[in-house]
Amino acid sequence: MQTYQPQQMDVSQDTPPELAPIFSYLNSHSNKLYQEGYFLKLHDLDSRGRPSSERIWVECFAQLVGTVLSLWDAAALDAAGEDGEVVPTFINLSDASLKMVSQLLRDNHSSL
Amino acid sequence: MSGAQGGSLQNVLSISTAANNRYLLHFNSYSSLTQWTAGIRLAMFEHATLQEAYTGSLIAGKGRFLNNIKMIMERSRFTHEDWARVRFGAGTPWKRCWCVVSPPDEKEYQKSQKTLKKSAYDREVKMPKGNIKFYDTRKVTKKTKPIATITDAYAAYAIYPQSKPLIDQSTLVKLEGLVTIHDSTETTTEGFVFVMPEVHAAVSGFEMLLRWLFPVYDTFALYGRPSRLIADTLDQRGLMFALPSDRRYGYLDTLDVSNLIHAPGSSNWSERQWRREMKKMTSERMSTYRENGLGSLRQLSQRRNTVSRTSLPGNKGGVRFDDGSDNSAPPSRTISPLPKNSGFTPPKRTDSAPPAQNGYTPHKRSASEAHDYRKYMAETPSRLSYEQSRPAEDDLPPPPPRHGVPMGSLPMRPAGGPGGLERIQSEAEVPTIGNVYNDMHAQAASTPSLLLPVASPPAFQHNPGARPANSPMAPPELRRAHSNVDAATLYQMQDAARGQRTPEEEYANEQSNQGNRVISSQTPNCEKYT
Numbered sequence A: 001m002q003t004y005q006p007q008q009m010d011v012s013q014d015t016p017p018e019l020a021p022i023f024s025y026l027n028s029h030s031n032k033l034y035q036e037g038y039f040l041k042l043h044d045l046d047s048r049g050r051p052s053s054e055r056i057w058v059e060c061f062a063q064l065v066g067t068v069l070s071l072w073d074a075a076a077l078d079a080a081g082e083d084g085e086v087v088p089t090f091i092n093l094s095d096a097s098l099k100m101v102s103q104l105l106r107d108n109h110s111s112l
Numbered sequence B: 001m002s003g004a005q006g007g008s009l010q011n012v013l014s015i016s017t018a019a020n021n022r023y024l025l026h027f028n029s030y031s032s033l034t035q036w037t038a039g040i041r042l043a044m045f046e047h048a049t050l051q052e053a054y055t056g057s058l059i060a061g062k063g064r065f066l067n068n069i070k071m072i073m074e075r076s077r078f079t080h081e082d083w084a085r086v087r088f089g090a091g092t093p094w095k096r097c098w099c100v101v102s103p104p105d106e107k108e109y110q111k112s113q114k115t116l117k118k119s120a121y122d123r124e125v126k127m128p129k130g131n132i133k134f135y136d137t138r139k140v141t142k143k144t145k146p147i148a149t150i151t152d153a154y155a156a157y158a159i160y161p162q163s164k165p166l167i168d169q170s171t172l173v174k175l176e177g178l179v180t181i182h183d184s185t186e187t188t189t190e191g192f193v194f195v196m197p198e199v200h201a202a203v204s205g206f207e208m209l210l211r212w213l214f215p216v217y218d219t220f221a222l223y224g225r226p227s228r229l230i231a232d233t234l235d236q237r238g239l240m241f242a243l244p245s246d247r248r249y250g251y252l253d254t255l256d257v258s259n260l261i262h263a264p265g266s267s268n269w270s271e272r273q274w275r276r277e278m279k280k281m282t283s284e285r286m287s288t289y290r291e292n293g294l295g296s297l298r299q300l301s302q303r304r305n306t307v308s309r310t311s312l313p314g315n316k317g318g319v320r321f322d323d324g325s326d327n328s329a330p331p332s333r334t335i336s337p338l339p340k341n342s343g344f345t346p347p348k349r350t351d352s353a354p355p356a357q358n359g360y361t362p363h364k365r366s367a368s369e370a371h372d373y374r375k376y377m378a379e380t381p382s383r384l385s386y387e388q389s390r391p392a393e394d395d396l397p398p399p400p401p402r403h404g405v406p407m408g409s410l411p412m413r414p415a416g417g418p419g420g421l422e423r424i425q426s427e428a429e430v431p432t433i434g435n436v437y438n439d440m441h442a443q444a445a446s447t448p449s450l451l452l453p454v455a456s457p458p459a460f461q462h463n464p465g466a467r468p469a470n471s472p473m474a475p476p477e478l479r480r481a482h483s484n485v486d487a488a489t490l491y492q493m494q495d496a497a498r499g500q501r502t503p504e505e506e507y508a509n510e511q512s513n514q515g516n517r518v519i520s521s522q523t524p525n526c527e528k529y530t
Helices: A017-030 A074-080 B030-065 B106-118 B165-171 B205-219 B254-262 B271-304 B367-371 B373-389 B438-446 B475-484 B487-496
Strands: A031-047 A056-065 A066-072 A088-092 A097-101 B011-014 B021-026 B080-087 B096-102 B131-135 B150-158 B173-182 B186-197 B517-519
Touching: A017 B475, A031 B030, A031 B165, A056 A074, A056 B021, A056 B030, A066 A074, A074 B150, A088 B475, A097 B030, B030 B150, B030 B205, B030 B254, B030 B271, B080 B205, B080 B487, B096 B186, B096 B487, B131 B205, B150 B205, B150 B271, B150 B517, B165 B205, B173 B205, B173 B271, B186 B205, B186 B487, B205 B438, B373 B487
Parallel strands: none
Antiparallel strands: A031 A056, A031 B021, A056 A066, A066 A088, A097 B011, B011 B021, B080 B096, B080 B186, B096 B131, B096 B517, B131 B150, B150 B173, B173 B186
16 A cells, blocks of 8 residues: 555545545446447346246347446447437346356247 | 357356346357456456455554444454344345354364464364354244354455445445255355344444454454454455555456366356455466566556556555554465466457457546545435336346345335335335245245246347447446445435334334334435435
8 A cells, every 4th residue: 555646536534544545446446347249138037036028139239347237239229320329228247146058948939 | 150059059148136137148159258257257356355355444444443443353252143134135125134143162263273373374274163143033042943044154345335424324244155044944055145234322333334244254264353354465365355556456357267267167166166266366466466576567468458557565555454463464375376277278359359458447537526425425316216217127226146035025114214215126125925935945046057948049230349330338327326235225224324223113023923024125215315
């Protein structure tokens, strides 16, 4: 901490100096872009653990900033063009659990 | 190309989030899958370790101002019991529980201390551990069955509440370890709970936080306790591990994590193992920097496309834990080597590209913005309106994982808080009487292996590494609304800090049916709150 140089920030006077660095790191983390790109997303289970009503694949452009995943509908982005605006949806991943799935069965009866 | 060969789909990542929500992400290549998985793991890891460092900084920065800090930091020898608000998994309802923290048996502790004295490396000594039990009544007898028991916790830290007034008030802690649900069949899974110890009259939330955390640290021998807290930023066991002295946080990048994903056996790692392995890898990076000096730093900087950084400072990190003793690190700071296996090819950055070109903070905002608490508070009402207007498909409650246990389905307690309360997240929190245990059991038992078949995915229309023409960027305040402590939790913070309760409230749990009550699924009135 000896070499720490505070950023330009408004830390109020009663903030102990010990806390300044961690506030700065927490702030950077929440604005750090970890990954971005296109993938297909399917909302599998809803908040009650039941199969979601939207179990369909949607192509998304996504950005992971901090632990928040922002998702834009890829088709909507294309339709909106350069000046259009598409409202993203968000998924907080700070308490998520992950599993890479090696084989996922396809339901051939409902294939697109 | 999509990996959709034959009857199965490949390159899929399953993500369990708030309440029971689960998402499947399908990538066009294994490489893309790996990069995204690594990116998410890295973000989660840095989030967790920063919360640990936040906890350590709080103790170091504010603990010394508490009059009875010495008493608080004394080793706990007896059970610590009190009311707490508990959330068994993110996004699930809060429940008021009688929380009993039982340190390990004193004889076992003394025995371990003797062994410790004989051993040159304290890591070799297995410290005895206690447990934490949650009851829905304070009248605990030998026959009282707990709702849940936490054993072998590997992390316990305060959650940064993202607002200055809340720092003094919040007692919110995340506890990660083994969670046993006491149903007719006992189920033990790796998971976590959120605990918010209730605040006593005339005691600050911060003090209540420490009064609960130290017994918990002693119970599970965490972060150097029950002897002294480890302040060394090089010690993987410490709260302050890997806290740099310069301005940029983080020693790992997604490629490092990709290497772990390719390590043999890592597909079966538990979250605990992931945390441990990532700390080990961080430790190795730190020692490389220290040993090789600036040369290696420049190389690594090039590889990571990041701004240059200076080498690490000495190992004290300038943080002192005010426990009346010195902060010398334990002699056992071994830097464990990573699993060095050469059986795999490191992933290449060809697919969806990590945004390294931009440095680590492409979303430039002045630091003052985040630290301007007044501004944050002023934004709060709109934050809620955003949440309420979000599309239903969106992930409602912010943070949440899956191995937790939903305590959903409890009768609601009469609104006891401030007026003007509205309920959000109603779907997740609407009580259904009587199925608490079923819900918990169902969630604990479901695993990603139980996946229903999915429709064949459409063809990818975009290169995974491409960027949209209009370069979308989520407004930071919208994003923050989803990373912030959620409304139900804010309400609990407020309610748990109300201080002494009336006798009726104190025994409310006993008087209800089986004591199963939801504390509240109501939103706070944020104006009152601020």
